[in-house]
Amino acid sequence: xxxxxxNSPSDQPHVGLFVTCLVDLFRPSVGFAAxxxxxxxxxxxxxxxxxxCCGQPAFNSGDDWHAKQIAxxxxxxxxxxxxxxxxxxxxxxxxxxxxxxMFADDSRLLPRFEALCxxxxxxxxxxxxxxxxxxxxxxxxxxxTYHDSCSALRELGIKAQxxxxxxxxxxxxxxxxxxxxxxxxFGGTFCVKYPEISGSMVADKVAAVAASGADTLLSGDLGCLxxxxxxxxxxxxxxxxxxxxxxxxxxxxxxxxxxxxx
Amino acid sequence: xxxxxxHFKANAEAALREPRLxxxxxxxxxxxxxxxxxxxxxxxxxxxxxxxxRDILDHTLENLDAYLVEYESRVIESGGQVHWASTPVQAxxxxxxxxxxxxxxxxxxxxxxxxxxxxxxxxxxxxxFEVTETDLGEYILQLAGEPxxxxxxxxxxxxxxxxxxxxxxxxxxHGFTQRQTERSALVAEARQVLREKFLGADVGMTxxxxxxxxxxxxxxxxxxxxxxxSSTLPRVQIVTAAIDKVVPTLEDASLLLRLLGRxxxxxxxxxxxxxTTGPKRARDADGPGEYHVVLIDNHRSEMLGSELRPxxxxxxxxxxxxxxxxxxRVGGHAYGWVYPGxxxxxxxxxxxxxxxxxxxxxxxxxxxxxxxxxxVKIPLPTLxxxxxxxxxxxxxxxxxxxxxxxxxxWVALRPRLxxxxxxxxxxxxxxxxxxxxxxxxxxxASGWTRVRDLPAPQGxxxxxxxxxxxxxxx
Ligand code: SF4
Numbered sequence: 098x099x100x101x102x103x104n105s106p107s108d109q110p111h112v113g114l115f116v117t118c119l120v121d122l123f124r125p126s127v128g129f130a131a132x133x134x135x136x137x138x139x140x141x142x143x144x145x146x147x148x149x150c151c152g153q154p155a156f157n158s159g160d161d162w163h164a165k166q167i168a169x170x171x172x173x174x175x176x177x178x179x180x181x182x183x184x185x186x187x188x189x190x191x192x193x194x195x196x197x198x199m200f201a202d203d204s205r206l207l208p209r210f211e212a213l214c215x216x217x218x219x220x221x222x223x224x225x226x227x228x229x230x231x232x233x234x235x236x237x238x239x240x241x242t243y244h245d246s247c248s249a250l251r252e253l254g255i256k257a258q259x260x261x262x263x264x265x266x267x268x269x270x271x272x273x274x275x276x277x278x279x280x281x282x283f284g285g286t287f288c289v290k291y292p293e294i295s296g297s298m299v300a301d302k303v304a305a306v307a308a309s310g311a312d313t314l315l316s317g318d319l320g321c322l323x324x325x326x327x328x329x330x331x332x333x334x335x336x337x338x339x340x341x342x343x344x345x346x347x348x349x350x351x352x353x354x355x356x357x358x359x
Numbered sequence: 360x361x362x363x364x365x366h367f368k369a370n371a372e373a374a375l376r377e378p379r380l381x382x383x384x385x386x387x388x389x390x391x392x393x394x395x396x397x398x399x400x401x402x403x404x405x406x407x408x409x410x411x412x413r414d415i416l417d418h419t420l421e422n423l424d425a426y427l428v429e430y431e432s433r434v435i436e437s438g439g440q441v442h443w444a445s446t447p448v449q450a451x452x453x454x455x456x457x458x459x460x461x462x463x464x465x466x467x468x469x470x471x472x473x474x475x476x477x478x479x480x481x482x483x484x485x486x487x488f489e490v491t492e493t494d495l496g497e498y499i500l501q502l503a504g505e506p507x508x509x510x511x512x513x514x515x516x517x518x519x520x521x522x523x524x525x526x527x528x529x530x531x532x533h534g535f536t537q538r539q540t541e542r543s544a545l546v547a548e549a550r551q552v553l554r555e556k557f558l559g560a561d562v563g564m565t566x567x568x569x570x571x572x573x574x575x576x577x578x579x580x581x582x583x584x585x586x587x588x589s590s591t592l593p594r595v596q597i598v599t600a601a602i603d604k605v606v607p608t609l610e611d612a613s614l615l616l617r618l619l620g621r622x623x624x625x626x627x628x629x630x631x632x633x634x635t636t637g638p639k640r641a642r643d644a645d646g647p648g649e650y651h652v653v654l655i656d657n658h659r660s661e662m663l664g665s666e667l668r669p670x671x672x673x674x675x676x677x678x679x680x681x682x683x684x685x686x687x688r689v690g691g692h693a694y695g696w697v698y699p700g701x702x703x704x705x706x707x708x709x710x711x712x713x714x715x716x717x718x719x720x721x722x723x724x725x726x727x728x729x730x731x732x733x734x735v736k737i738p739l740p741t742l743x744x745x746x747x748x749x750x751x752x753x754x755x756x757x758x759x760x761x762x763x764x765x766x767x768x769w770v771a772l773r774p775r776l777x778x779x780x781x782x783x784x785x786x787x788x789x790x791x792x793x794x795x796x797x798x799x800x801x802x803x804a805s806g807w808t809r810v811r812d813l814p815a816p817q818g819x820x821x822x823x824x825x826x827x828x829x830x831x832x833x
Contacts, residue, residue, distance in 0.1 A: 284724025
């Protein structure tokens with residue numbers, strides 16, 4: 098039995114938080130920020146223990162058999178909720194766009210996956226489009242720029258939602274990136290299989306970040322953020338890097354991604 | 360052209376270190392990408408045209424056999440001949456036989472990708488014919504002895520400097536002793552040299568942008584008019600075209616033409632759009648005495664019956680490569696064969712073999728920008744993933760990658776074990792990296808750390824901290 102995670106009344110929608118493996122491993126504060134934002138948006142939040150990864154690495158490597166095993170694990174863990182929400186366009190894109198594709202020939206499981214797909218959302222788009230959140234209570238006295246992850250932008254059509262909420266953060270100013278529809282070079286296993294090409298892509302992106310004049314870089318996907326932060330650090334740049342949820346939840350006061358003690 | 364796709368990685372890395380190529384590729388975003396965007400914004404029905412184009416082509420592919428037969432009948436009725444070739448070898452033999460029968464000496468060519476695909480130039484030259492490319496870009500490459508690096512702008516990797524040198528070296532024999540550097544002077548010089556070739560040619564070869572079933576016509580679009588001269592001046596015309604070029608009607612071709620120029624070069628329509636039907640008729644002033652069409656399969660019917668069928672909708676506009684961040688850095692030659700970029704990464708493995716071209720489907724972030732600009736909505740990332748699936752099933756991908764992935768999945772399917780392993784691992788990494796915040800080097804992650812740092816984890820895992828918090832609340 099899952100631990101009931103919040104004490105909210107039961108007429109609130111019950112959200113299963115899909116933490117995503119990268120947030121779980123590298124940036125737990127994004128998970129706490131997501132819980133905070135969901136609760137503020139009137140949701141009851143549960144974090145199922147039986148979750149790990151969405152299966153995208155296997156799916157994108159052509160290993161459908163393993164990808165489907167993981168998809169079924171996600172289905173079992175999340176089917177009971179009103180909504181499945183995760184702080185990543187990439188993982189939620191996999192659940193929304195690719196799970197039904199994987200089970201297209203399985204007449205038994207397909208309807209269950211379609212139902213799962215229909216109630217699964219990327220965090221910020223869920224807040225704006227489903228919960229009708231208009232503004233957040235947060236302040237962040239910085240000039241930020243926003244990197245659209247390719248899966249959020251193109252698989253899920255997310256572009257306006259994060260900007261809409263960021264515009265309501267006190268003190269925050271947005272300076273847009275040039276070429277915001279161009280990939281940062283992460284691409285899952287691509288970035289380790291073809292490091293030179295990936296490195297050239299992320300170098301251009303980091304140059305665009307510098308050109309924007311922003312002191313902080315935000316995005317909604319931790320894969321992109323680790324790649325971008327890693328390149329910024331390698332180039333000795335001091336740009337701070339946060340997941341957008343951390344800023345929206347007013348929890349961007351700790352060390353930024355890749356930032357050390359000294 | 361001998362495929363060299365197995366060296367993609369090394370070729371790509373060399374290309375990244377080539378400043379002239381990098382400068383040339385930077386022009387793509389400014390030129391073609393911006394041009395397409397302008398056209399897109401100026402044409403409100405662009406999106407609905409894409410849907411209709413996809414539907415027309417899907418319908419055509421569904422009935423391809425019937426439309427090909429209809430096309431063949433119309434060509435024959437208009438006095439032309441149709442030849443069928445399953446393989447590049449057959450196609451080359453057919454073309455050479457036609458040239459021999461016509462007692463030809465010199466052959467001029469308009470730009471044709473399927474011509475490159477079947478390697479027609481080398482074959483004709485080996486058979487003793489003099490071959491001249493008449494498209495300016497292709498002509499430059501012929502002088503340089505290089506293959507095209509882009510399907511629309513074949514010499515996009517060449518700077519004006521290099522072209523000046525080439526012309527200076529090769530045009531001396533035509534009486535041009537001055538090294539020209541201005542664009543217009545270079546074009547004028549090439550035009551004069553090519554004019555002689557046009558007038559002396561026995562056979563003109565072109566490709567086809569479309570073949571029209573209801574009329575038996577072929578359509579070519581160019582910006583130089585060289586295709587028209589190639590098809591009207593010589594006494595024999597040979598059209599080489601792949602079987603997926605056929606569309607049912609003139610109306611259908613018109614719709615596709617509206618998308619082609621806009622998607623390719625950002626032109627509403629190219630300078631020349633020419634419809635040719637059969638040989639010269641009695642009342643025609645000009646035209647070839649013989650009109651041949653060579654219809655080439657080369658694995659296309661195999662694709663038609665597979666999940667890769669949507670690839671056959673391709674109208675060769677090049678938008679996918681113009682918008683591809685990988686192509687935009689490594690250029691076309693790195694892909695090692697005729698077709699580069701996203702469309703080439705699907706076609707090349709089919710045409711030259713997945714073992715030769717195994718890198719291509721993988722050298723992609725699946726970012727999907729190509730799919731959003733493809734005028735006929737080919738789901739390129741999905742097709743690349745299909746090829747990865749084939750590699751996985753045929754165990755053609757790297758052993759190391761397979762093992763790493765299997766291990767990850769095995770653990771990911773056991774959440775309790777996963778949590779028991781990741782909690783201490785992340786805590787340790789976080790402590791090791793706390794001071795500097797990120798690692799410059801990391802065992803087993805050299806692919807990552809070669810070009811960027813690895814940010815250190817924040818601390819223990821989210822799951823561990825969340826469970827701790829839940830216990831505290833009870
Ligand atoms: S795949 Fe699409 S975008 Fe690429 S060349 Fe073909 S039609 Fe153009």
